[in-house]
Amino acid sequence: MRFSQILTASLILLCGGAARAHEIGTTRVAVLIHDDTIYEVEIVTDATALAEKLEASAGAALPSGAPADRLQTLLAGFDEIFRRRIKLAFDGSEVRPSIEYSVVPPIDAVSAAAATIRLTGPVPANAQNFTWNFGWTFASYAMTVGSATQWLEGAESSSPLPLTSVTAPPSRISTARRYLKLGFTHIVPYGLDHMLFVLGIYLLSRRARSVLMQVSAFTVAHSITLGLSMYGLIAVPPRIVEPMIAMSIAYVAIENLFLSELKSWRIGLVFAFGLLHGMGFAGALKELGLPRSEFVTALLTFNVGVEAGQLAVIATAFLLVGWHCAHRDWYRSRVVIPASMLIACTAAYWTVERLSL
Amino acid sequence: MLLLRLALLTTPLLAHDMWIEPMTFSPQTGEIVGVKLRVGQDLLGDALPRDPALIRQFLVEDSEGRKPLVGRDGADPAGFFRVPAPGLLVVGYSSNPSAVELGADKFNQYVKDEGLDAVAALRAHRNETGAKARELFSRCAKSLVLSGTASDAEGDRRLGFTLELVAERNPYTLRAGQDLPVRLTYENRPLAGPLVVAMNRLNPSEKLTARTDNNGRVRFRLRPGGMWLIKAVHMIPAPAGANAGWMSFWASLTFESKGS
Numbered sequence: 001m002r003f004s005q006i007l008t009a010s011l012i013l014l015c016g017g018a019a020r021a022h023e024i025g026t027t028r029v030a031v032l033i034h035d036d037t038i039y040e041v042e043i044v045t046d047a048t049a050l051a052e053k054l055e056a057s058a059g060a061a062l063p064s065g066a067p068a069d070r071l072q073t074l075l076a077g078f079d080e081i082f083r084r085r086i087k088l089a090f091d092g093s094e095v096r097p098s099i100e101y102s103v104v105p106p107i108d109a110v111s112a113a114a115a116t117i118r119l120t121g122p123v124p125a126n127a128q129n130f131t132w133n134f135g136w137t138f139a140s141y142a143m144t145v146g147s148a149t150q151w152l153e154g155a156e157s158s159s160p161l162p163l164t165s166v167t168a169p170p171s172r173i174s175t176a177r178r179y180l181k182l183g184f185t186h187i188v189p190y191g192l193d194h195m196l197f198v199l200g201i202y203l204l205s206r207r208a209r210s211v212l213m214q215v216s217a218f219t220v221a222h223s224i225t226l227g228l229s230m231y232g233l234i235a236v237p238p239r240i241v242e243p244m245i246a247m248s249i250a251y252v253a254i255e256n257l258f259l260s261e262l263k264s265w266r267i268g269l270v271f272a273f274g275l276l277h278g279m280g281f282a283g284a285l286k287e288l289g290l291p292r293s294e295f296v297t298a299l300l301t302f303n304v305g306v307e308a309g310q311l312a313v314i315a316t317a318f319l320l321v322g323w324h325c326a327h328r329d330w331y332r333s334r335v336v337i338p339a340s341m342l343i344a345c346t347a348a349y350w351t352v353e354r355l356s357l
Numbered sequence: 358m359l360l361l362r363l364a365l366l367t368t369p370l371l372a373h374d375m376w377i378e379p380m381t382f383s384p385q386t387g388e389i390v391g392v393k394l395r396v397g398q399d400l401l402g403d404a405l406p407r408d409p410a411l412i413r414q415f416l417v418e419d420s421e422g423r424k425p426l427v428g429r430d431g432a433d434p435a436g437f438f439r440v441p442a443p444g445l446l447v448v449g450y451s452s453n454p455s456a457v458e459l460g461a462d463k464f465n466q467y468v469k470d471e472g473l474d475a476v477a478a479l480r481a482h483r484n485e486t487g488a489k490a491r492e493l494f495s496r497c498a499k500s501l502v503l504s505g506t507a508s509d510a511e512g513d514r515r516l517g518f519t520l521e522l523v524a525e526r527n528p529y530t531l532r533a534g535q536d537l538p539v540r541l542t543y544e545n546r547p548l549a550g551p552l553v554v555a556m557n558r559l560n561p562s563e564k565l566t567a568r569t570d571n572n573g574r575v576r577f578r579l580r581p582g583g584m585w586l587i588k589a590v591h592m593i594p595a596p597a598g599a600n601a602g603w604m605s606f607w608a609s610l611t612f613e614s615k616g617s
Contacts, residue, residue: 022455023452
């Protein structure tokens with residue numbers, strides 16, 4: 001993460017209430033810990049004001065209007081004096097940082113030149129907290145550590161900051177594991193509608209080829225619309241998608257009552273329904289949120305999780321009924337027909353319910 | 358009475374002065390002048406960007422009247438004004454109160470540094486010398502800017518700030534060897550007793566100090582050259598319900614002295 005990503009300016013507005021208002025200056029301090037091993041403190045402050053204070057502390061006369069390049073040399077030359085009024089400590093033990101000074105010229109005739117002072121060094125092993133003090137400003141300033149902010153007066157010590165608050169973004173493996181689980185649970189146990197659709201597909205025919213062809217068509221289709229929706233290339237509102245998903249379940253279940261063999265147009269229909277369900281998955285995934293840094297990982301693993309959930313539904317149905325009963329004479333009359341009717345009734349009810357929302 | 362006091366920067370004071378620093382004290386007619394607000398000590402200051410939560414009044418007054426200073430929130434300089442005609446302009450900034458809490462030792466030292474003897478005596482009388490103190494402080498800063506030639510017909514003006522320093526002569530017409538009379542008012546009445554300090558940008562550690570007489574007046578013989586800051590602090594017990602023990606008012610007046 002870069003310093004520029006840390007929003008400090010916006011926090012100035014958080015200091016409300018007239019009687020509690022502080023005299024806030026232009027100094028800002030940001031603290032970063034890299035991989036628990038390197039600390040980096042960045043101070044942005046008015047270069048001329050700092051140079052004047054350093055010169056006065058050194059007993060010199062006040063300079064008048066030094067240009068940016070001369071200010072930078074001047075600040076670096078006062079390094080030892082500058083160190084007298086800063087304090088960095090880990091668990092109460094002071095550390096001596098490396099310090100780099102840079103000065104950017106003012107952006108216009110009325111603005112001040114800004115000094116960026118970077119303090120870096122190794123974090124002591126097993127350090128638990130960090131304390132900070134900056135005595136070169138008379139005004140209040142914001143100090144940000146990760147996403148946390150403290151308001152400090154000049155020369156006021158910060159409270160000890162726990163180093164664990166500066167956490168690294170989640171790794172690819174943990175993101176993959178998380179979204180795999182989210183995809184699976186979106187079907188089992190939370191997605192009863194998707195479970196019934198998959199059951200409807202399963203119940204059509206006792207042939208393994210029938211299940212395989214339909215599931216493949218469905219998977220390819222929902223992967224396409226899930227991806228397109230997540231990248232923002234298509235957007236269909238849930239008030240349209242959700243009732244249509246319910247209708248697709250009812251259709252598949254009703255067709256099971258009249259059909260017992262896989263027809264090519266049935267595969268086409270399942271593919272079309274897959275496109276619908278993919279948009280439904282996208283709606284759910286958008287609600288869960290995707291990490292910017294691992295967008296593709298999260299998208300792919302969520303889709304794989306959804307697939308695993310569907311296969312689990314089919315495997316369970318096969319083990320509970322298919323394995324024992326699929327070849328019995330009464331399988332269709334006592335299992336397929338009543339189960340499909342139940343699915344169709346439920347889905348019809350959902351269709352009405354979702355249309356009225 | 359005139360006293361000379363030397364303060365060293367190696368012993369930072371606990372309370373900070375606040376003053377107005379225009380980008381020029383001698384603008385041309387029609388010129389737009391940036392006005393910086395500074396907080397610090399010994400005229401070593403940090404910028405105070407424009408903060409709408411703090412500003413009570415931020416204005417410029419000339420012979421034609423008063424105008425608010427325009428500016429962008431969060432920006433330094435905090436305000437701008439345009440010089441409409443030659444003459445003396447009075448820039449003023451008064452703030453809403455800010456709260457600060459100091460431990461007993463720090464507060465006692467600060468009261469001593471600022472010459473607030475009455476506050477020290479009251480704390481001793483109340484047996485509070487060992488107690489921490491919470492204070493609400495407000496700023497009442499002014500600056501005198503001259504466009505064109507100086508005239509004794511023009512002078513500083515009262516802006517009506519709670520605590521206010523008013524120059525009773527136009528400082529831009531002062532000659533070497535002449536005193537500048539300055540009057541301190543609190544709620545528009547002369548205030549007797551407070552310590553008034555004057556310091557110059559060319560040698561800020563050398564300070565002229567005096568206490569106001571019964572008419573709220575001090576006289577300073579100012580050396581020519583450089584920007585002058587004259588300041589005074591007044592502290593009173595806070596009224597009930599203020600959520601603080603004390604209230605302080607910080608008056609300041611800046612202007613530039615022409616070289617000899």
